[in-house]
Amino acid sequence: VFNQVLVVGGGIAGIQAALDLAEQDLKVFLVEKTPSIGGKMSQLDKTFPTLDCASCILTPKMVAVSRNKNIELLTYSEVRGISGKAGDFHVTVAKKPRYVNFDACTGCNECVMKCPAKVPDEFNMGLGERKAIYIPFPQAVPRKATIDAEHCWRLTPPEKMRKNALERGITLCGVCARVCPPNAIDFSQKEEVVDLNVSSIVIATGLELEDPRRVPEYGYGKHTNVYTHLEFERLLSSTGPTSGEVLRRSDGRHPKRIAFIQCVCSRDLRANFYCSAFCCMASIRQSMLAKEHLPGVDCSVFYMDIRAFGKGYYQFFKRTEEEYGVKYIRGRVARIEEKPDTKNLMLVYEDTRLGSFVKAEFDMVVLAVGIKPSEISPAIPITVSGSKRLESSLPVTLEVEEDRFVKLVNPYLNPVATSVNGIFVAGVAAGAKDVSDSVMQASAAAMKSSIVAKDAKAP
Amino acid sequence: MSAKQTRATSGGRIGPLASITTTGTGLAEEIIELGGKGIRNCYQCGTCTAVCPISEASSANFRKTIKYVQLGLDRKLLGDVTPWLCYYCGDCQASCPRQANPSEIMAAVRRYQTGRYDWTGISSRLIRSKKVELLAIGLLFFLTAGVVWLFHGPVVTSAVRLETFAPIGIVEPVGLAAFAILAALLMSNTFRMYRFIKSSNPDQAGAPRRGPISALRETTSILGSYFLTQFPMSECGARRRWVDHVLMVAGYAVSFLLFVVLLRYTLTDQIYPWTNPLVLAGYFSAFALLYGTSISISRRVRGSDTYSRSARHSTDWMFILLLFFTALTGFMVVLFQYLSMPMYAYVTFTLHLSFVVPLLVLEVPFAKWSHLAYRPFAAYFASLRGMKIPRLRERGVSRV
Numbered sequence: 089v090f091n092q093v094l095v096v097g098g099g100i101a102g103i104q105a106a107l108d109l110a111e112q113d114l115k116v117f118l119v120e121k122t123p124s125i126g127g128k129m130s131q132l133d134k135t136f137p138t139l140d141c142a143s144c145i146l147t148p149k150m151v152a153v154s155r156n157k158n159i160e161l162l163t164y165s166e167v168r169g170i171s172g173k174a175g176d177f178h179v180t181v182a183k184k185p186r187y188v189n190f191d192a193c194t195g196c197n198e199c200v201m202k203c204p205a206k207v208p209d210e211f212n213m214g215l216g217e218r219k220a221i222y223i224p225f226p227q228a229v230p231r232k233a234t235i236d237a238e239h240c241w242r243l244t245p246p247e248k249m250r251k252n253a254l255e256r257g258i259t260l261c262g263v264c265a266r267v268c269p270p271n272a273i274d275f276s277q278k279e280e281v282v283d284l285n286v287s288s289i290v291i292a293t294g295l296e297l298e299d300p301r302r303v304p305e306y307g308y309g310k311h312t313n314v315y316t317h318l319e320f321e322r323l324l325s326s327t328g329p330t331s332g333e334v335l336r337r338s339d340g341r342h343p344k345r346i347a348f349i350q351c352v353c354s355r356d357l358r359a360n361f362y363c364s365a366f367c368c369m370a371s372i373r374q375s376m377l378a379k380e381h382l383p384g385v386d387c388s389v390f391y392m393d394i395r396a397f398g399k400g401y402y403q404f405f406k407r408t409e410e411e412y413g414v415k416y417i418r419g420r421v422a423r424i425e426e427k428p429d430t431k432n433l434m435l436v437y438e439d440t441r442l443g444s445f446v447k448a449e450f451d452m453v454v455l456a457v458g459i460k461p462s463e464i465s466p467a468i469p470i471t472v473s474g475s476k477r478l479e480s481s482l483p484v485t486l487e488v489e490e491d492r493f494v495k496l497v498n499p500y501l502n503p504v505a506t507s508v509n510g511i512f513v514a515g516v517a518a519g520a521k522d523v524s525d526s527v528m529q530a531s532a533a534a535m536k537s538s539i540v541a542k543d544a545k546a547p
Numbered sequence: 548m549s550a551k552q553t554r555a556t557s558g559g560r561i562g563p564l565a566s567i568t569t570t571g572t573g574l575a576e577e578i579i580e581l582g583g584k585g586i587r588n589c590y591q592c593g594t595c596t597a598v599c600p601i602s603e604a605s606s607a608n609f610r611k612t613i614k615y616v617q618l619g620l621d622r623k624l625l626g627d628v629t630p631w632l633c634y635y636c637g638d639c640q641a642s643c644p645r646q647a648n649p650s651e652i653m654a655a656v657r658r659y660q661t662g663r664y665d666w667t668g669i670s671s672r673l674i675r676s677k678k679v680e681l682l683a684i685g686l687l688f689f690l691t692a693g694v695v696w697l698f699h700g701p702v703v704t705s706a707v708r709l710e711t712f713a714p715i716g717i718v719e720p721v722g723l724a725a726f727a728i729l730a731a732l733l734m735s736n737t738f739r740m741y742r743f744i745k746s747s748n749p750d751q752a753g754a755p756r757r758g759p760i761s762a763l764r765e766t767t768s769i770l771g772s773y774f775l776t777q778f779p780m781s782e783c784g785a786r787r788r789w790v791d792h793v794l795m796v797a798g799y800a801v802s803f804l805l806f807v808v809l810l811r812y813t814l815t816d817q818i819y820p821w822t823n824p825l826v827l828a829g830y831f832s833a834f835a836l837l838y839g840t841s842i843s844i845s846r847r848v849r850g851s852d853t854y855s856r857s858a859r860h861s862t863d864w865m866f867i868l869l870l871f872f873t874a875l876t877g878f879m880v881v882l883f884q885y886l887s888m889p890m891y892a893y894v895t896f897t898l899h900l901s902f903v904v905p906l907l908v909l910e911v912p913f914a915k916w917s918h919l920a921y922r923p924f925a926a927y928f929a930s931l932r933g934m935k936i937p938r939l940r941e942r943g944v945s946r947v
Contacts, residue, residue: 305598305642356644357588392592422597422642438593443608445596 091115093541094179094286096167096464099127100523101515101530102292103149108534109290110158114541117284118153119181120163124228125150127294129523131211131318133325133332136373136522137404143227143327150229164234168281170289170484174510175544177484179284185277187235187243188221192272195223195231199264199273207239209329213319215337216329221264221273226327233272235264242275287544288510288537291486291494292530295459295516298353298360306352306455311426312338313433313452317348317370320454324377334381336452338431342382343451347435348375349421350391354458362491365520367456368395372405374454375414388415388450390437398524417441424453461492461517484508493519504533512537572619581674582860583655585647589613595639595649600783606935607632609639609649612656625663626747630656631918631925632936634777636784637853651857658860661917664736664743670913677861680914684865687905695897707884707892710816719810725907726807732912737920744928759931773923779937787852791839795870796919798835801828802877818885829881836874843867866906866915873902 091114095106098120106118118125130150132142153159168180205220218224220239223231237243241261245253253260265273300308300316308314313336315323326332336343348371353359368391375387394416396405408414419440424433433450464486487495487507494513497505504512514533515526575586595609596602602609607629615624633653640648662671673680700711772778777796780789805813805828812825819826844867850856876899883892910916926936 303644351644355590357646358644392590419597420592420594420644422594436597438596438608438610440591440593440610443611445602445608 092286095290097292098125099294100129101526104527104530105290105534110156116159123164123234124224136369137400147227154229175287177286181282183280187277188233189272192270193232202263202267205241212322212329288540290533291513292515293462293464293517298458300457302359305423315454316457345386345450346452347450348389348454350456352455352457364458366522371456376408379412510540574619578616578655581655581658583652588645588647594642598642604937625743628925628929634780634785635854638784640853664740684905688901691901691904707889748932791842794835795839798832801832833878840871862914869906
């Protein structure tokens with residue numbers, strides 16, 4: 089218990105909190121549900137407003153986490169339950185089976201190259217493919233292979249394959265096991281449960297993109313050349329599926345006219361009430377990068393309000409308008425229709441500064457889809473503010489708001505404190521925000537949780 | 548209604564916004580009172596204007612109308628014809644990110660304008676207070692019943708003798724006089740509507756202004772086609788309600804002809820053969836009105852589309868119910884006449900008159916039914932001011 093802290097979530101907020109805590113000679117357990125830390129920031133190409141390469145500033149931090157003696161990294165793991173109180177929390181963490189001997193794997197990629205099962209790549213937002221055994225991205229920490237049991241032909245064989253194997257009496261796939269130089273593949277691995285005893289906890293579970301299908305008039309998933317901003321980000325990225333070429337899904341050509349639509353699922357009473365805080369700046373930056381990637385491309389941003397509030401943000405916004413010639417059109421696109429022959433998109437909107445009804449053709453549409461907090465409910469029992477019903481009978485129950493962001497009990501003077509003494513929150517789990525604000529809150533949460541940890545008496 | 552919507556419409560978190568988007572003139576509050584509850588939700592994105600099939604074919608801009616309300620610009624709002632071009636199909640609400648229900652706001656603005664067009668002040672009292680409306684209808688109902696009770700002609704119980712019960716010599720002049728007064732009221736209100744439109748739409752340099760005749764042509768003899776076919780309804784998502792609406796208007800027009808203009812031939816004890824045009828016309832109007840009103844009532848009760856689901860205003864309910872009962876009792880009088888049931892016929896005839904009087908006296912010049920003049924004239928006036936309005940020739944508006 090003494091001097092031990094748990095950080096839930098290995099995105100930029102969780103990484104920052106873990107590093108700050110470890111700096112103070114506290115023992116940190118960093119739990120991440122995916123195979124690698126890095127979170128959403130690892131998928132970004134550039135940051136605003138300085139246009140720093142996102143992985144160039146994130147990767148050193150990820151590596152610092154893996155090298156730090158005070159941090160115990162539990163990736164591909166989930167918090168299953170928390171009990172106890174500040175200074176003495178008991179946490180159950182389930183380590184999902186990777187089917188790869190963690191210590192033996194050298195990350196040589198041999199298995200990945202030979203694996204025959206192909207799966208849409210989450211890291212590239214489904215725009216590319218990965219294998220059933222995979223390392224999520226080149227800079228992954230830890231750089232260890234993981235078998236996605238759901239898609240592995242050995243662990244979950246397709247029905248036909250299973251029958252065929254039974255009839256002919258042959259064994260199923262297992263190519264990775266045969267090619268692995270250190271012989272690290274282990275199909276018999278089972279889930280492992282660890283009990284941790286910590287004095288304080290930082291929740292940094294982050295965000296998920298809202299489903300753009302909730303706004304049906306934009307035809308996402310139906311119209312080929314309608315993208316989410318994170319998909320477009322992967323197109324811009326040199327580590328992305330097109331190596332940084334912006335190409336249309338329908339014909340593999342460069343688009344000449346790109347429309348960016350703001351507030352998709354945000355500030356929309358049919359989806360989410362709140363503003364997602366970063367999408368304005370993200371689209372402004374993406375329109376600028378698109379102009380740099382494709383000279384002569386026409387970029388139009390459809391907005392109701394441009395919220396460029398941070399340091400240097402407004403200057404950045406004006407620069408795209410004046411220097412790069414990005415067009416800003418005040419008005420919400422009412423519907424999008426796809427032209428059957430060219431797969432171009434007809435946008436219908438009112439330009440509210442002119443009061444005119446417009447139909448305009450674009451080659452590509454990028455939706456600035458809003459975000460929602462990641463589900464933390466299976467990890468930590470929650471109760472929604474105002475409701476008496478507890479979602480679990482476990483002793484520690486975290487209060488969240490109606491929109492599922494963790495409730496801050498003192499948002500002005502202690503903007504990291506949750507309803508549970510000793511549990512702190514950072515990043516998007518506490519409310520929509522961008523990278524720099526997440527990092528700031530993470531350091532604050534690390535500070536507050538270290539105070540609790542250092543106060544805790546040795547048993 | 549989801550929790551999010553409740554929060555948005557009941558103030559709550561966006562409470563402080565209200566004081567920014569309204570100017571303290573009370574205009575927004577009045578529109579909310581008249582049914583436009585979403586006025587404070589609107590963030591002026593223009594989705595409603597862009598999805599609306601009517602605005603595609605005309606210069607109507609619904610967002611601007613909402614802006615006038617938010618800014619408290621009551622003179623601009625009074626001179627705005629846009630609300631009269633909306634037929635409440637509800638397409639805007641389906642796409643509205645703020646769920647402000649623009650079509651319900653348009654309906655509320657129409658109520659507001661109807662109240663202000665009327666110079667007597669009766670209209671705004673009726674529209675703003677359910678109590679006053681009920682009281683006025685009740686008063687006229689019982690007054691009419693009382694007058695018939697006291698002053699009816701001799702009651703013949705051996706056979707139905709409506710001619711003696713209600714002598715044509717009295718009924719016809721009273722009816723025509725009432726018609727003249729009501730028509731004069733409605734036309735004077737329509738003229739005030741024109742004044743409002745004119746004063747808030749100053750001539751812009753270079754804007755094409757039409758003379759009255761060319762404007763009339765421009766609108767495909769608008770008064771006629773808007774009045775008879777209500778065709779813009781057939782071109783927007785309100786198509787589902789269009790048939791019932793046309794039937795109700797036609798039924799009303801035919802019964803107006805039969806029982807006001809041709810009363811001396813229709814208020815009779817003579818039983819015409821069924822092939823007589825008067826009888827056929829009578830059946831048509833009874834069917835059209837009863838069918839149209841019952842469908843409309845059942846839609847409102849079931850809440851089958853955005854239009855009928857939205858909070859219905861009391862003037863709307865009152866009108867449709869009065870029309871239904873007027874048609875029903877009128878039809879029953881004829882029925883009892885056929886069946887030779889004198890007392891039943893006299894009583895239902897009295898009831899019929901007691902429904903007709905509030906329907907005509909209150910609804911036509913002062914409340915919902917006044918839109919029979921305001922809708923066509925709004926289009927005509929808009930055309931006079933050089934605005935583009937939906938035209939019959941543009942039927943089948945192309946939708947991308």
